[in-house]
Amino acid sequence: MAHIELNNDLPGIRGLMAYRPELAEPLNALAETLLRDDNNTLTRGERELIGTYVSYLNDCFFCQNVHGAMAGHYLECDIQQIDAVKQDFRSAELTDKMKALLAIAYSxxxxxxxxxxxxxxxxxxxxxxxxxxxDTVLIAAAFCMFNRYVDGLGTWAPQDRQFYINRAPQRALEGYQSSVFK
Amino acid sequence: MPHINLPQEFPGIRSLFMFRPETAAPLNALVQTMLHNPHPTLSAGERELIATYVSRLNVCKYCCNIHGAIAQHHLDNNAELVRQVLANPETAPISDKLKALLKIAAKVQSGGKKVTEGDVAFARAEGATDIxxxDTVLIAAAFCMYNRYVDGLATWQPDDAALYDKMGEQRAREGYLTAPFKVNRTEEVSSGG
Structure with a gap:
């Protein structure tokens, strides 16, 4: 149960965003620009992978599963492969550039x-x-915010990881500024 | 020297905003809404104190100095109060509610899961509302982002207290959305600042 009365039963950051829409707007705009804007030489999959890795380091279950599923969707790989990257990106099948960027994100x-x-x-x-x-530094920094926001208010997260995988294609299509839960 | 090629006339996060206006827009909208826009119960000064305190815990010189200056200008230009809060919130002349909120902010700074039901119950007992x-958790979390952004790219962070005071006065009055002024760095260097 969340630390405060959110008056909704949405999971993770979505419950917080429904509670405080004035603040949800810039937060969603930030996620949209950082992770989804096509005017970027990093692919959406690469950017989601950075967000996933930082959420893993911060031990945020909701964020690492939402964004891990998004990364898997864009990179066309399964959640086990995403888990392998989180645990040891140096041994993963990634470009040397991505490995260097993930090392920066780690720091x-x-x-x-x-x-x-x-x-x-x-x-x-x-x-x-x-x-x-x-963008790597800002994505990593932004997930240090999102993760603390989600866990700092004790939000609930579905425990079935398939939940996140099922929702990824719709989120990829609609972006962060719409709610897939409506 | 910054890790990437940033405009030289602007310190801290302002140099990053100039470098990447696409991400500056939501980052600025967020800080404006969290700290400057009217709030049902927390004053701008109280919210700036939370931001300043977290920036101090993250040892981010630029953010701590600029938000400390903004807080001061919101709080009847009381620099001593800001100094006392940064030194030890427990003994500073602020409300028990704000002390409890600053405790939650410190927990958030060390990690979201560090916030306990006891911390929240204590804040409630001191009169804190759910909002x-x-907002305390989000402000603290957001400054864990801004601080890492500013330090992670090794931005220029001046030592000149008068400069922070001038910038802080502007932000307290105008909010975050107006253009920053340029800093003449030749002058800064020649004056030994």
């Missing part, structure tokens, strides 16, 4: 100052642009 |  999750010049140099060596590095 | 608890 951001610990704290902004943990990002090193060497990590940035490595990402650049593998072809990452300034905008890609920027 | 106040909600």
């Amino acid at each position: 951001v999750q610990k704290g902004g100052k943990q990002v090193t010049e060497e990590q940035i140099a490595e990402a650049r060596e593998h072809g990452a642009t300034d905008t890609e590095i920027h | 106040e608890i909600h």
Whole structure:
């Protein structure tokens, strides 16, 4: 049960967003721009993977399953493959650029100052642009917010992981600014 | 030096907003709604104190200084109050309710799951409403984002207290959506600031 009375039974961040629509609007706009805007050289799947990995590091069940399912949908792989990336991205079948960006995301999750010049140099060596590095840092930072928001208010999350997989195609189609639960 | 090529005339998050206006728009709309727009019960000064305190816990110099300056300008220009809250909220001259909310904010800073039912019950006993608890958690969570964003890209974070005061006065008065002023860095360097 959530720490406050939300007056709805929606799971995770959706219950919070229905409770406080004024704040839901910029939060959804941020997710939409960061994760879904097509004017980006990182694919939607790559960006969702960064969000999933940070949510895993923050141990946020709802976010890592929502975004893990989204990443699986875009990257056309199953949830076991996404789980493997979360547990050990270095051994996963990813580009060297993505591995370098996930290493930056890992540092951001610990704290902004943990990002090193060497990590940035490595990402650049593998072809990452300034905008890609920027977006990686901001996605990782944003999930440090979303995860804390969802868990800090004790929201509930469906435990059946298939729930998230089933909803991913519709979310991919409609984006973050509509509610798939309405 | 910043990790990426950012405009030099703007400090902290403002340089990132100039670099990437597409993401600046929702980030700015969020901070405006959370901290500046009218709130049913929490004053802008109280909300800025929560943001400043979390930024201090995250050791983000730019965010702590700028939001401390904005808080000060919302709170009758009382710099001593801001200093006392940052030093120790428990002994600062603020309401017991705000002390309880700052405790929740500190828990959020160390991780969402750290917030306990006991923390929430304690805040309620001190008079906090559900919306106040909600907004405290979101403000604290959002500053765990803004702080990481500003430090994660190694933005320029000046030491000049007068500059933060001037920027803070502007934001307290105008909110977050107006254009920032440029900082002449040649002047800053030559004056040893």
